[in-house]
Amino acid sequence: MLRSFTAGLAAFAFAAVATSGAQAQTVKIAILGPMAFVQGENHWAGAEMARDEINKAGGINVGGKRMQVELIRADTNEIQSVPDATNAIERVITRDKADFLIGGFRSEAVLAMQEVAMDYKKIFLGAGAAHSKLGANVEANYDRYKYWFRVTPVKDVDLVRTLFAVLGTIGHQIRTELKTDTPKVAILAEKAVWTEALVGAAQKNLPALKMEVVGTWQPSATATDVTAELSAIDRAGAHIVFTMLSGPVGISVGRQMGERNMKAVAWGINVEGQKDEFWQAAAGKAQFVSTLDTYAEVEMTPKTIPFVRAFKDRFKKAPTYNAATYDAIMILKAAIEQAGTTNADKLVPVLEKIEHVGSGSVLTWDKRHDLVWAVGKTAGIAVQWQDGKKVPFWPPDVKGMQPFKMPAR
Amino acid sequence: MVNGGVYALLAIGFSLIFGVARIVNIAHTAFYMLAAYCFYTLLVKTGLGFFLSGLIAVGGVTAFSVICYRLVIEPVREHEAAVLIATIALALIFQELMLFTFGGHFLGIPSTLEGAVRFLGVSIPYQRLLILVVAAVMLAAVWFVLYRTRLGLAIRATANDLEVANLMGMNVHRVAMATVAISVSLAAVAGVVVAPVYVVDPFMWLAPLVTMLAIVVLGGLGSLKGSLIGALIIGYVEAITVFAVPAGAYLKGAVALLIMVIVLLVRPEGLFGVAFEEER
Numbered sequence: 001m002l003r004s005f006t007a008g009l010a011a012f013a014f015a016a017v018a019t020s021g022a023q024a025q026t027v028k029i030a031i032l033g034p035m036a037f038v039q040g041e042n043h044w045a046g047a048e049m050a051r052d053e054i055n056k057a058g059g060i061n062v063g064g065k066r067m068q069v070e071l072i073r074a075d076t077n078e079i080q081s082v083p084d085a086t087n088a089i090e091r092v093i094t095r096d097k098a099d100f101l102i103g104g105f106r107s108e109a110v111l112a113m114q115e116v117a118m119d120y121k122k123i124f125l126g127a128g129a130a131h132s133k134l135g136a137n138v139e140a141n142y143d144r145y146k147y148w149f150r151v152t153p154v155k156d157v158d159l160v161r162t163l164f165a166v167l168g169t170i171g172h173q174i175r176t177e178l179k180t181d182t183p184k185v186a187i188l189a190e191k192a193v194w195t196e197a198l199v200g201a202a203q204k205n206l207p208a209l210k211m212e213v214v215g216t217w218q219p220s221a222t223a224t225d226v227t228a229e230l231s232a233i234d235r236a237g238a239h240i241v242f243t244m245l246s247g248p249v250g251i252s253v254g255r256q257m258g259e260r261n262m263k264a265v266a267w268g269i270n271v272e273g274q275k276d277e278f279w280q281a282a283a284g285k286a287q288f289v290s291t292l293d294t295y296a297e298v299e300m301t302p303k304t305i306p307f308v309r310a311f312k313d314r315f316k317k318a319p320t321y322n323a324a325t326y327d328a329i330m331i332l333k334a335a336i337e338q339a340g341t342t343n344a345d346k347l348v349p350v351l352e353k354i355e356h357v358g359s360g361s362v363l364t365w366d367k368r369h370d371l372v373w374a375v376g377k378t379a380g381i382a383v384q385w386q387d388g389k390k391v392p393f394w395p396p397d398v399k400g401m402q403p404f405k406m407p408a409r
Numbered sequence: 410m411v412n413g414g415v416y417a418l419l420a421i422g423f424s425l426i427f428g429v430a431r432i433v434n435i436a437h438t439a440f441y442m443l444a445a446y447c448f449y450t451l452l453v454k455t456g457l458g459f460f461l462s463g464l465i466a467v468g469g470v471t472a473f474s475v476i477c478y479r480l481v482i483e484p485v486r487e488h489e490a491a492v493l494i495a496t497i498a499l500a501l502i503f504q505e506l507m508l509f510t511f512g513g514h515f516l517g518i519p520s521t522l523e524g525a526v527r528f529l530g531v532s533i534p535y536q537r538l539l540i541l542v543v544a545a546v547m548l549a550a551v552w553f554v555l556y557r558t559r560l561g562l563a564i565r566a567t568a569n570d571l572e573v574a575n576l577m578g579m580n581v582h583r584v585a586m587a588t589v590a591i592s593v594s595l596a597a598v599a600g601v602v603v604a605p606v607y608v609v610d611p612f613m614w615l616a617p618l619v620t621m622l623a624i625v626v627l628g629g630l631g632s633l634k635g636s637l638i639g640a641l642i643i644g645y646v647e648a649i650t651v652f653a654v655p656a657g658a659y660l661k662g663a664v665a666l667l668i669m670v671i672v673l674l675v676r677p678e679g680l681f682g683v684a685f686e687e688e689r
């Protein structure tokens with residue numbers, strides 16, 4: 001009896017040592033996203049590509065020791081529930097013993113997840129949320145929030161800068177083609193935390209761009225019918241529908257604008273419009289809908305075209321901006337190899353100084369750990385749906401861009 | 410007007426089953442969502458035509474609702490709170506099943522009819538006019554069944570007084586089951602006709618549920634006429650909210666709920682309902 005108990009104890013101890021030994025050979029990275037949704041799918045897909053590439057090349061060199069990347073898939077369900085997101089991040093930290101955290105999509109959820117990550121002093125690389133407060137927290141209380149870095153997208157205020165830059169180009173084209181001095185703009189923004197700063201900035205700055213704001217419409221992010229809004233916009237004679245949409249309402253806008261044969265052109269953020277499935281979801285009606293985007297087969301960086309092609313080959317669809325989890329892991333690898341450790345406090349100063357040529361942008365951070373905005377580097381690209389294809393048209397000086405088109409009048 | 414038609418299909422079905430069997434079927438709009446998914450699968454994935462896909466979707470979901478009624482609702486029918494909880498659970502199960510099967514993707518269905526007509530300066534797609542026509546036909550069919558058939562007579566008798574109908578030899582359980590089938594078939598038709606206009610997703614049942622509850626309270630619980638008029642009123646109120654307060658367009662659901670609360674406080678029986686004190 002005693003012998004078998006001793007043997008059992010020894011076996012358990014051996015197993016425990018073996019397990020801890022195995023754990024020590026990997027860098028555990030939790031990928032946090034709404035996995036049942038396209039955002040989470042892209043989070044995971046981008047991370048898988050990075051993991052496979054790094055592990056195939058021998059892993060991450062941590063102070064002379066090669067360690068493989070181990071991904072932990074964490075479904076935050078954040079589109080439906082913020083508490084689910086905080087539970088997920090707590091679980092990967094405490095139960096799965098994640099070394100690093102990457103992902104997030106919905107600003108409300110990421111703000112809550114940021115608190116949990118900072119409580120545990122874990123490096124959290126954001127790959128989806130735009131709200132400024134995420135970076136403002138770092139500036140306001142550096143010691144607590146220094147572990148947060150935003151990899152994609154740029155913060156909301158910088159998104160506005162990109163939107164205005166493209167809007168200026170479209171406005172110029174409208175002035176030329178329609179012979180009007182003051183293009184009319186209708187702001188159509190879903191009611192959500194991330195659009196607050198954008199709407200305010202648009203209302204304030206569009207007149208300075210010599211554009212007339214004919215009104216601001218704010219449907220629910222989950223609205224599936226925007227006929228009343230589009231009727232009002234049509235009556236207001238808008239030339240441009242300036243969109244800020246992340247939910248299914250983006251599909252409704254594209255489809256219903258087409259069904260109504262509206263002459264206005266939609267430009268802005270339309271997260272659904274970034275997906276390959278958008279054209280089908282909008283029943284082929286979303287002609288000329290345009291949106292800010294991250295990836296296309298254009299030479300934003302030397303890595304962009306190879307990454308997009310590899311992604312399409314593997315997953316049979318183009319990446320969305322959440323697939324920048326790929327860059328997040330590559331940045332972590334670079335920082336870990338430079339610092340020679342996975343210690344979060346030692347990695348933060350290294351990350352702060354890194355300049356990384358990523359799959360869709362060239363990344364550097366400011367004192368808020370937000371991306372430094374620059375056209376051609378982090379500002380992203382603009383794409384337009386033309387006859388079922390997503391055509392990139394901005395920045396115009398990047399190789400591979402095509403003309404922006406407007407509905408016939 | 411078009412939205413009012415869709416709301417009327419949903420609200421009349423909901424009101425019908427409440428009026429006859431006192432079943433508050435929270436899963437009512439979840440059946441609408443199931444029908445939209447069935448229609449999508451049959452039309453887009455298997456390539457059946459519009460008519461056949463719609464027919465199978467409506468028939469399949471209606472048959473499924475009868476099974477759900479027999480297995481889940483009927484055993485607890487005497488306890489109104491239990492029915493409420495059971496139907497909430499059913500709706501959430503349907504939602505999660507669709508999320509599991511189709512993911513959180515927003516699916517689109519091609520239009521049955523292409524093109525649009527301009528009326529008083531407003532462009533109205535033919536697909537939306539089709540919704541209005543289908544809604545009108547379905548409402549006429551319901552009126553015919555209720556007022557021109559023996560089944561309709563039994564349904565009205567049961568709605569009027571369940572005990573007396575039972576004593577008169579009517580099989581009230583069968584009447585309730587038939588009412589569930591009629592009620593859900595209206596929701597399924599609504600799901601099929603709106604699918605080519607809206608977006609099909611696992612959460613599409615939630616917003617119409619709130620609106621539908623507001624409509625049946627406004628029109629009067631159990632009143633079909635009230636549901637029809639309530640649906641048109643709420644449809645107009647939503648549109649007016651968007652026109653009057655563009656930046657508050659997201660409030661249109663809240664406005665409908667506000668109307669519901671006001672009606673409950675001021676006139677609990679709604680526009681055409683029976684006062685609670687006088688029920689049965």
